[in-house]
Amino acid sequence: MFKTIKSDLPASLVVFFVALPLCLGIALASGAPLFSGLIAGIVGGIVVGSLSGSKIGVSGPAAGLAAIVLTAIGTLGGYQNFLVAVVLGGIIQLIFGFLKAGVIGYYFPSSVIKGMLTGIGIIIILKQIPHFFGYDSEPEGADSFFEASGENTFSAILNIVDNITIGSMVIGMIGLAILLLWDKVLSKKGKIFQLIQGPLVAVVVGIIFFSLTQSSESLAISQSHLVSVPIPEDAASFLGQFSFPNFSAISNPDIWIVAFTIALVASLETLLCVEATDKLDPEKNVTPTNRELLAQGTGNIVSGLIGGLPITQVIVRSSANIQSGGKSKASAIIHGFFLLISVILIPRLLNMIPLSVLAAILFIVGFKLAKPKLFKQMYLLGWKQFVPFIVTVLGIVFIDLLWGIGLGLAVGIVVILLKSYQNSHFLHMVDESNGKHKIKMTLAEEVTFFNKGAILKELDSLPRDTYLELDVRKTRYLDNDIIEILDDFAFKAKERNIDIKLVSERGIVENPDSFIEFFKLRPKSA
Secondary structure, X not given: OHHHHHHHHHHHHHHHHHHHHHHHHHHHHOOOOHHHHHHHHHXXXXXXXXXXXXXXXOEEEOHHHHHHHHHHHHHOOOHHHHHHHHHHHHHHHHHHXXXXXXXXXXXXXXXXXXXXXXXXXXXXXXXXXXXXXXXXOOOOOOOOOEOOOOOXXXXXXXXXXXXXXXXXXXXXXHHHHHHHHHHHOHHHOOHHHHHOOHHHHHHHHXXXXXXXXXXXXXXXXXXXXXXXXXXXXXXXXXXXXXXXXXXXXXXXXXXXXXXXXXXXXXXXXXXXXXXXXXXXXXXXXXXXXXXXHHHHHHHHHHHHXXXXXXXXXXXXXXXXXXXXXXXXXXXXXXXXXXXXXXHHHOHHHHOOOEHHHXXXXXXXXXXXXXXXXXXXXXXXXXXXXXXHHHHXXXXXXXXXXXXXXXXXXXXXXXXXXXXXXXXOEEEEEEXXXXXXXXXXXXXXXXXXXXXXXXXXXXXXXXXXXXXXXXXXXXXXXXXXXXXXXXXXXXXXXXXXXXXXXXXXXXXXXXXXXXXXXXOOOOOOOX
16 A cells, blocks of 8 residues: 555645645534534544545545534534434445445446536536635535525625635635646656645645735735634643534434435445546546445444544545545545644644635646536537536536436436337338338347337337238347237237237247237236
């Protein structure tokens, strides 16, 4: 694992700077203690990172669970009761892993996964624009179109004009210039610029800028526009930030409902993220999904036991890891240790980092996820790929992550059903001699009840006095529903003077008395 430490160490530092504000912002958006987000980030890095089979995936608190957490804390009667649901959710995830439920992740179409990556990239950029200009009405990490402040993604951007913080904007632009210079020019000039990452330089410059401009009326940055890590006075107050589950509430059925909801949503987000990160991985590693569910379940148990938020694998941190050159899971683990050490030793220094600098870092991450050329590539693949892709993107931008994925998947299923409807058979006219239409119908390799409509339509449209050759030699699976349709059609065919020639591997039969008997199937019971 540590053979690639030269790549993983700089990458872990970038992931740390991306994860820090997201952990705090998601905790704030969830109505949970700020420290709970940091606990989840630390556990996600160290515990889940150690157990996971993913080389480049990074786990932590997820924005997609923020609304569930906010509601659950209120309905369950407090944060300590909610922690019981987190622990139980982790246990349920372990059960999912043992039951091999990880295979579900493979059933999401590629177009939806690409739409998810692109949609997340766009939403990162849109959500970070206000922070870049020093308008911090919404916590970092929020991904819903409608914001808790009453604004939405676009109204928040429009309101920037009256709420610009000059100091935040200036250092944000300086930070963005450093990042672009590092990415486009300096990283190609020498190994030192690959070892020392641009985000680290941008953050250091941001801290220096804050320190030098504190007395300036125009450039000073207030605490509300900086990172806000809880600062304990001593060891006792640090330990006092941990919360523990109230297991006496375990008999409350609402806790079990929340636990199952957390397990289901967290597992789904993780599996989707695993699919997405594997697509982004330049080395094309394949993550074992069942092992990932076991790792996530263990992480949620540990996080819940010490007061942390629920954990999933997260695409923003994972993509930052990939973009920064992370090669093994050492980068995820080290980023967890960076979070742990920094909140213990240097919380005051962390609280000098302007949010606008971190927004600049996330701009780069977002742009690399949502490259404009991808829209053209998906369009050129045809409407069957482009429509689920664009629906997923729009759903994520205008609703939230889970809705976007759900809508994209629904459209993808409709496309599959439509193609299945179209591809169940081939029908072509062979001859019209002697006043009798000669038509050949060849059934596909697999014909299921999805194909009922298409086949029924074709059979009903056959004109009178037709000679139908029905070829099933290539058919490996023929649903009983289709056999019943053929059997019913054989009865109608006699009335319309339609002769049927059935061609199969078992031989040729003219006007079979019963298709059900021929295929040795019984009709469905009423």
